[in-house]
Amino acid sequence: MLTFENVSQHYGSFRALNGISLHAKEGELVVLLGANGAGKSTIFLTASGLLRATGGSIRFRNQELAGLKASQVVERGVVLCPEGRKLFPQMSVLKNLMLGAYVHRGDKAGNQRKLQEVFELFPILAERREQTAGSLSGGQQQMVAIGRALMGRPQALLLDEPSLGLAPLVVKQVFEVIQRINRAGTTVLLAEQNAYAALKIASRAYVIESGRIVMEGDRDTLLGNDTIRKAYIGA
Ligand SMILES: Nc1ncnc2c1ncn2[C@@H]1O[C@H](COP(=O)(O)OP(=O)(O)OP(=O)(O)O)[C@@H](O)[C@H]1O
Ligand SMILES: [Mg+2]
Numbered sequence: 001m002l003t004f005e006n007v008s009q010h011y012g013s014f015r016a017l018n019g020i021s022l023h024a025k026e027g028e029l030v031v032l033l034g035a036n037g038a039g040k041s042t043i044f045l046t047a048s049g050l051l052r053a054t055g056g057s058i059r060f061r062n063q064e065l066a067g068l069k070a071s072q073v074v075e076r077g078v079v080l081c082p083e084g085r086k087l088f089p090q091m092s093v094l095k096n097l098m099l100g101a102y103v104h105r106g107d108k109a110g111n112q113r114k115l116q117e118v119f120e121l122f123p124i125l126a127e128r129r130e131q132t133a134g135s136l137s138g139g140q141q142q143m144v145a146i147g148r149a150l151m152g153r154p155q156a157l158l159l160d161e162p163s164l165g166l167a168p169l170v171v172k173q174v175f176e177v178i179q180r181i182n183r184a185g186t187t188v189l190l191a192e193q194n195a196y197a198a199l200k201i202a203s204r205a206y207v208i209e210s211g212r213i214v215m216e217g218d219r220d221t222l223l224g225n226d227t228i229r230k231a232y233i234g235a
Contacts (some may be wrong), residue, residue: 007056023195034208040191048080050072077155083144089134139170195232
């Protein structure tokens with residue numbers, strides 16, 4: 001249902017994506033593995049309309065996304081939770097969450113329902129709703145970032161390194177939440193350095209090197225692959 005076909009992306013004359021073709025089927029959790037600089041974030045920025053593809057096609061439920069503005073991509077059900085969280089630290093948790101609902105601002109009742117769902121998923125955010133986002137712990141800030149993306153009502157959620165910089169126990173919680181979101185029916189595309197934890201909850205994965213897909217397979221195939229184990233799992 002989310003399909004990249006031969007997508008290219010450039011920063012000036014530097015080719016960051018070189019003919020990326022990948023897909024996520026309805027309800028799947030698909031992981032993107034790749035070293036620093038491989039192009040994972042560029043894939044997400046391009047899909048979410050924050051960068052314009054320099055070639056190829058990105059379709060979601062047969063609608064073309066390439067060329068749309070970021071807000072139009074959200075309206076079509078594809079929402080990015082960006083690397084580094086990108087919160088407004090001086091604003092309250094609640095205001096940060098509501099920013100994610102901007103494209104649905106006409107539907108106040110729907111946004112209140114969605115907010116309750118986010119608070120059920122992350123009870124700590126309900127308690128801290130009036131606090132500034134910047135005063136929260138790293139893990140709580142990541143929950144705000146995921147919650148803000150959920151306020152956009154994703155049918156496909158793009159999660160860019162949600163476990164980055166978090167303590168192991170918090171990483172585990174974040175992966176549990178991602179799995180819950182996926183099991184509730186949201187298709188997930190997840191970029192992660194934490195390959196083992198990501199693969200364990202994945203349906204399938206792609207390995208990206210220098211802007212190209214170099215390997216793809218289902219979870220068990222990649223978990224059992226020697227190259228993957230050595231390069232990304234360290235076992
Ligand atoms: N704004 C930019 N201007 C120029 N080059 C960029 C820009 N953003 C990324 N790049 C380059 O594009 C390539 C892909 O970067 P990208 O951020 O997509 O990688 P990544 O896989 O997300 O890496 P990381 O794991 O470090 O987040 C890298 O070589 C990077 O240096
Ligand atoms: Mg990145």
